[in-house]
Amino acid sequence: MTAIAQPTAQLPLSKRLKAGTSRDHDSVDTLVMHSRPFESLERYGYFLRVQHRFHGAIDALYDDIALNRLLPGLSELPRFEAVCADLAALDLSVPPVPPAVIPSSPHAALGWLYCSEGSNLGAAYLFKETQRIGLDAQYGARHLAAHPQGRGLHWRQFVALLDGLDLSEAQRDEAVSGAVAAFDFYRAALREIFPAA
Numbered sequence: 444m445t446a447i448a449q450p451t452a453q454l455p456l457s458k459r460l461k462a463g464t465s466r467d468h469d470s471v472d473t474l475v476m477h478s479r480p481f482e483s484l485e486r487y488g489y490f491l492r493v494q495h496r497f498h499g500a501i502d503a504l505y506d507d508i509a510l511n512r513l514l515p516g517l518s519e520l521p522r523f524e525a526v527c528a529d530l531a532a533l534d535l536s537v538p539p540v541p542p543a544v545i546p547s548s549p550h551a552a553l554g555w556l557y558c559s560e561g562s563n564l565g566a567a568y569l570f571k572e573t574q575r576i577g578l579d580a581q582y583g584a585r586h587l588a589a590h591p592q593g594r595g596l597h598w599r600q601f602v603a604l605l606d607g608l609d610l611s612e613a614q615r616d617e618a619v620s621g622a623v624a625a626f627d628f629y630r631a632a633l634r635e636i637f638p639a640a
């Protein structure tokens with residue numbers, strides 16, 4: 444039997460988000476690697492500042508009551524404090540808390556959270572790279588370390604929550620737009636914070 448391409452409208456939300464942002468992901472991934480964040484502690488410091496900008500801007504979303512109703516357990520997941528701890532461990536000044544992003548709707552906020560939580564998967568690779576410059580979960584790379592239950596399980600639980608939401612097509616579109624906006628934000632932070640190569 445010939446496989447028929449599934450229209451995105453019928454995809455579970457997580458797959459829809461992935462399909463709607465795969466180009467954004469690849470461009471951010473390439474930009475991060477071109478920034479050579481693990482070449483030296485100095486360059487890793489710029490990377491931490493990018494992470495600080497991103498995780499600081501979305502930190503309040505993790506405590507949002509309406510979002511916690513949609514995604515129970517959300518308030519246990521933010522990584523902003525760990526990013527601040529990593530900066531402090533390396534004796535780098537912790538920048539002021541960045542202005543909070545205000546997604547256009549709670550459904551757009553789901554897309555921002557998808558971007559942030561999914562970045563934990565690629566962090567497995569980034570975490571390994573930090574060992575080249577002498578860092579680990581206790582020293583400088585705490586925010587990239589795996590969740591105590593493991594990255595895979597943690598991600599599958601998050602995906603199950605996303606996919607269990609009963610959303611209209613317009614709300615699913617908003618979630619994808621939110622995820623695209625989150626990748627755009629990350630890309631802009633990278634370009635601004637890393638010195639030109």
Ligand code: HEM
Nearest residue numbers: 457461468471472475476557558559561562564565568629
């Ligand atoms: C050099 C940097 C990066 C690399 C090498 C990388 C690599 C990866 C890999 C290999 C996966 C898939 C893992 C799996 O399916 O088990 C993944 C997933 C993901 N990454 Fe990245 N990533 C990077 C940076 C980022 C950044 C900066 C963000 C967000 C700001 C991000 C967001 C995501 C998301 C949302 C997913 C989940 C995709 C899905 O729906 O399955 N990644 N990444």
